[in-house]
Amino acid sequence: MRYAMAVDTKKCVGCSDCVVACQTENNVPIGYCRDWVVEVTDGTYPQLEIEIRSERCNHCANAPCVRCCPTGASHFTDGGIVLVTPDKCIGCGACIASCPYDARYPHPDGYVDKCTFCIHRIKKGQQPACVAVCPTKCMYFGDLDDPNSDVSVVLKRRKHKTLIPEAGTKPELYFLI
Amino acid sequence: MTTRRQFIRISMLGTGGLALVPSACKHFIPVDVAKAATGNLFQRTPTYCEICFWKCAGWVYKNDKSEIWKITGNQEDLNSNGRFCPRGTGGVGMYYDEDRLKTPLIRTEERGKQKFREATWDEAFDYIAEKMKGIAKEHGPECIALFTHGSGGTYFGDLLKAFGSTSIAAPSYAQCRGPREVGFIATFGEEIGSPENTDIRDTKCLVLIGSHIGENMHNGQVQEMSDAIDKGAVIITVDPRFSTAAGKSKYWLPIKPATDLALLLSWIHVIIYEDLYDKKYVEQYTYGFDALKEHVKTMTPEWAYGITTIDPNVIRKTAREMAYASPAVIVHPGRHVTWYGDDTQRTRAIAILNAILGSWGRRGGFFRSDSVAVPAFPHPPFPEPKRTWRDAFPDKYRLADLALASGICEATIPSATRDCNFQAWIVNGTNLIETLPNQKQTIEAIQNLQLLVAIDTMPMEITGWADVVLPECTYLERYDSIRTGPHRKPQIALRMPASEPLYNTKPAWWMAKELSKKLGLEDYFNWNSFEESLDWQLKQVGTSLEEMQRLGVKTFERTADDLYYAENEAVEFATNTGKIELFSTAFEAEGFDPLPKYTPHEDPPEGYYRLIYGRAPMHTFSRTSNNPNLTDLMDENTVWINPKVAIEWELKNDQYIWLKNQDGIESEFPIKVRITERIRWDSVYMVHGFGHADKRLRRCYGKGASDARLITKVHIDPIMGGTGMRGNFVTFLTEKPAEKEVQS
Numbered sequence: 002m003r004y005a006m007a008v009d010t011k012k013c014v015g016c017s018d019c020v021v022a023c024q025t026e027n028n029v030p031i032g033y034c035r036d037w038v039v040e041v042t043d044g045t046y047p048q049l050e051i052e053i054r055s056e057r058c059n060h061c062a063n064a065p066c067v068r069c070c071p072t073g074a075s076h077f078t079d080g081g082i083v084l085v086t087p088d089k090c091i092g093c094g095a096c097i098a099s100c101p102y103d104a105r106y107p108h109p110d111g112y113v114d115k116c117t118f119c120i121h122r123i124k125k126g127q128q129p130a131c132v133a134v135c136p137t138k139c140m141y142f143g144d145l146d147d148p149n150s151d152v153s154v155v156l157k158r159r160k161h162k163t164l165i166p167e168a169g170t171k172p173e174l175y176f177l178i
Numbered sequence: 179m180t181t182r183r184q185f186i187r188i189s190m191l192g193t194g195g196l197a198l199v200p201s202a203c204k205h206f207i208p209v210d211v212a213k214a215a216t217g218n219l220f221q222r223t224p225t226y227c228e229i230c231f232w233k234c235a236g237w238v239y240k241n242d243k244s245e246i247w248k249i250t251g252n253q254e255d256l257n258s259n260g261r262f263c264p265r266g267t268g269g270v271g272m273y274y275d276e277d278r279l280k281t282p283l284i285r286t287e288e289r290g291k292q293k294f295r296e297a298t299w300d301e302a303f304d305y306i307a308e309k310m311k312g313i314a315k316e317h318g319p320e321c322i323a324l325f326t327h328g329s330g331g332t333y334f335g336d337l338l339k340a341f342g343s344t345s346i347a348a349p350s351y352a353q354c355r356g357p358r359e360v361g362f363i364a365t366f367g368e369e370i371g372s373p374e375n376t377d378i379r380d381t382k383c384l385v386l387i388g389s390h391i392g393e394n395m396h397n398g399q400v401q402e403m404s405d406a407i408d409k410g411a412v413i414i415t416v417d418p419r420f421s422t423a424a425g426k427s428k429y430w431l432p433i434k435p436a437t438d439l440a441l442l443l444s445w446i447h448v449i450i451y452e453d454l455y456d457k458k459y460v461e462q463y464t465y466g467f468d469a470l471k472e473h474v475k476t477m478t479p480e481w482a483y484g485i486t487t488i489d490p491n492v493i494r495k496t497a498r499e500m501a502y503a504s505p506a507v508i509v510h511p512g513r514h515v516t517w518y519g520d521d522t523q524r525t526r527a528i529a530i531l532n533a534i535l536g537s538w539g540r541r542g543g544f545f546r547s548d549s550v551a552v553p554a555f556p557h558p559p560f561p562e563p564k565r566t567w568r569d570a571f572p573d574k575y576r577l578a579d580l581a582l583a584s585g586i587c588e589a590t591i592p593s594a595t596r597d598c599n600f601q602a603w604i605v606n607g608t609n610l611i612e613t614l615p616n617q618k619q620t621i622e623a624i625q626n627l628q629l630l631v632a633i634d635t636m637p638m639e640i641t642g643w644a645d646v647v648l649p650e651c652t653y654l655e656r657y658d659s660i661r662t663g664p665h666r667k668p669q670i671a672l673r674m675p676a677s678e679p680l681y682n683t684k685p686a687w688w689m690a691k692e693l694s695k696k697l698g699l700e701d702y703f704n705w706n707s708f709e710e711s712l713d714w715q716l717k718q719v720g721t722s723l724e725e726m727q728r729l730g731v732k733t734f735e736r737t738a739d740d741l742y743y744a745e746n747e748a749v750e751f752a753t754n755t756g757k758i759e760l761f762s763t764a765f766e767a768e769g770f771d772p773l774p775k776y777t778p779h780e781d782p783p784e785g786y787y788r789l790i791y792g793r794a795p796m797h798t799f800s801r802t803s804n805n806p807n808l809t810d811l812m813d814e815n816t817v818w819i820n821p822k823v824a825i826e827w828e829l830k831n832d833q834y835i836w837l838k839n840q841d842g843i844e845s846e847f848p849i850k851v852r853i854t855e856r857i858r859w860d861s862v863y864m865v866h867g868f869g870h871a872d873k874r875l876r877r878c879y880g881k882g883a884s885d886a887r888l889i890t891k892v893h894i895d896p897i898m899g900g901t902g903m904r905g906n907f908v909t910f911l912t913e914k915p916a917e918k919e920v921q922s
Contacts (some may be wrong), residue, residue, distance in 0.1 A: 012426075014426075014796070016795035017264050020808055021808070025249075026248055044855060045855055046858065047432040050424075051420070051425035053425070069597070136395070137392075
């Protein structure tokens with residue numbers, strides 16, 4: 002089992018619903034976020050393009066945050082999801098420095114926090130909160146080992162990319178372009 | 179958008195700015211993930227959202243401490259399809275906002291000084307009832323007006339009608355969608371309504387005239403536009419700004435502002451003269467085609483090029499795209515369309531274009547909506563008022579089908595030509611200071627009132643001017659009337675309280691009923707409990723309160739006609755001719771152009787730029803600006819400036835500047851510069867709803883600039899009284915302007 006997410010940049014409108022849905026679902030304190038939106042404008046008026054991406058932890062198969070964690074708080078769980086165990090985390094910040102995606106933040110309660118792919122929801126057969134709420138249905142989530150999962154199907158059908166592939170982290174967050 | 183680092187930085191700055199707020203936000207519950215995962219038996223209650231007018235139905239969940247936790251969509255709901263937008267998802271912030279109005283207030287000093295004393299509900303109602311009776315005796319009950327946006331309007335509306343006034347106005351008409359309704363009524367005999375009957379889901383070509391779907395988060399439409407993108411629909415966006423929708427479009431037409439009507443007429447020209455129109459449809463359903471053909475004869479793409487700056491080849495190509503997709507094509511009627519004062523004529527041109535493409539009543543065009551008629555709880559008939567709002571405007575705006583908020587405001591200021599002015603305003607859930615253009619006139623009108631009552635959940639600017647402030651509980655803490663809005667299938671939705679009201683706040687229906695007792699009108703609210711009245715109403719349509727509490731949303735079978743016209747269906751349109759009127763006999767009878775004509779509008783003077791405003795997906799007007807969850811996503815607006823202009827003015831990104839308009843009015847607060855290629859060099863753009871001037875709104879006070887303050891020149895639509903607001907021009911001030919006046 003290998004969980005992955007694909008975000009369709011052609012449909013995303015950058016509304017940030019994924020951000021607020023994650024905040025309420027996961028009780029992320031106001032002022033912090035586990036996912037965020039990037040909007041890149043390119044060109045000169047009137048020859049313009051925008052790419053809008055909802056970004057989060059890439060749940061890398063070769064995750065530097067897991068390798069560099071001195072206490073084992075950062076770890077892999079079922080399906081390759083990268084998690085942090087708050088009780089084991091000493092808040093040293095090594096993982097924050099190692100992440101090429103800037104996907105982690107120091108939680109005010111003294112541990113490092115990040116996207117969990119809403120593992121508590123996946124276990125109940127639900128989609129991650131961001132995927133479930135998205136008004137443009139631009140996010141696809143599922144198991145890459147299952148050829149019929151939403152994410153496998155859409156990645157077969159559409160051109161896609163990952164961010165900073167040169168970092169060699171083997172990210173599992175894909176962007177449809 | 180920002181990078182994540184900026185996002186966090188900005189957000190943390192926001193939190194720092196909140197040092198004044200005594201307690202941390204309550205809705206942070208430090209539960210670790212494992213605990214949240216095992217938590218179950220969460221209670222959920224149905225609601226429909228009140229953050230905007232789309233009214234999506236959903237569920238309010240509580241956590242294991244019985245505190246309101248999150249809101250999600252109801253899968254059955256056609257407005258949301260189970261997916262709430264960011265504002266609806268962030269609706270919890272409206273409940274937890276510490277700056278909420280907490281108890282009734284009565285003003286102690288002159289209006290605008292914001293000196294209030296806390297009052298009991300009884301005192302507040304006595305005060306209001308006393309004044310209302312006095313005004314009725316002296317001037318007649320018709321001199322009391324209600325301004326409303328949102329659910330509470332129903333109850334105060336009933337109260338006012340029972341009292342003897344029908345002057346009930348929503349700024350969503352004359353300040354927003356009114357011209358489009360009049361334009362479509364003149365053409366098809368029916369209005370567009372809300373939610374719009376646009377069949378975007380199945381369209382093959384979507385044309386947006388300045389409509390920024392995706393930034394305006396009209397939930398179902400955003401969802402359907404995304405579906406249409408998935409299916410490969412062609413999107414054509416006409417906008418001087420590279421909007422989010424423009425970024426999704428095959429064609430973006432970067433039009434010179436205020437010239438849309440010329441483009442529309444040239445499209446009509448191409449479609450007729452290249453023989454691309456739906457001949458059978460035009461012949462069977464329309465009236466006045468020959469006159470239209472003659473009218474647009476000279477309105478060629480070359481003619482339009484000189485006006486709009488759009489390449490004639492692009493005009494032809496886009497017209498053909500529409501025709502190829504016909505009838506599955508939508509030239510979108512827009513929603514906020516009060517731009518230049520000839521807005522009814524522009525939306526008429528949009529309606530005509532749709533008519534000759536045969537899209538009205540067709541799959542992928544416009545469908546026929548249906549809704550459930552839920553009878554009102556029985557009450558005595560309302561008295562016939564001696565005067566209506568129309569009497570304040572003899573012979574003007576005769577085609578307006580609803581009351582004009584701006585008109586009532588104007589008719590509050592004493593004038594020699596008017597024998598009666600409005601003496602009292604009841605303002606429910608609409609921040610008139612930011613909603614109406616020309617703040618100076620609004621304040622002048624307010625200073626002439628004998629009574630101003632404001633009902634709101636938040637200390638919005640309008641409440642600072644009120645004599646009595648009635649604090650409403652949020653939609654998460656109350657029942658409300660049944661949602662019956664139209665859609666592909668008739669549906670009803672229930673809102674019920676997820677929690678007891680916080681503080682000393684009450685639902686609007688309770689206020690109206692209590693006030694009715696003071697006015698001797700209690701027969702009009704003849705139910706023992708609101709639940710009883712809802713249950714009675716629901717039973718009339720074959721359900722019950724108990725069932726709706728479980729379902730939240732109930733879908734009914736269509737009773738009206740099919741969703742689309744059948745082949746050769748005989749359709750009777752509610753126009754004078756019974757046909758789709760390409761040539762409007764109603765306009766002709768009232769002395770207006772029966773076919774739309776392009777008239778040039780003023781260009782910005784040297785050194786000034788046209789002020790264009792719009793929406794951000796995470797905010798609704800000025801009403802969400804203090805919501806902690808939504809402020810976290812966006813806490814101020816920026817002014818978009820083209821790089822060429824920025825170089826000329828030596829402006830830098832993120833620099834704070836002040837704006838000054840053509841009438842010398844300056845922004846009260848500075849606004850951050852965003853230098854971007856996405857805006858034309860002759861215009862600037864900002865999101866509406868920021869620059870709050872009421873210090874009680876601690877999170878958003880002084881953040882960004884108010885476009886409403888800078889809109890002092892208003893172009894009134896002679897047909898229906900809409901207030902065109904896009905004819906204002908601003909220039910830049912890099913130094914803080916000297917204070918001239920203190921308004922509030």
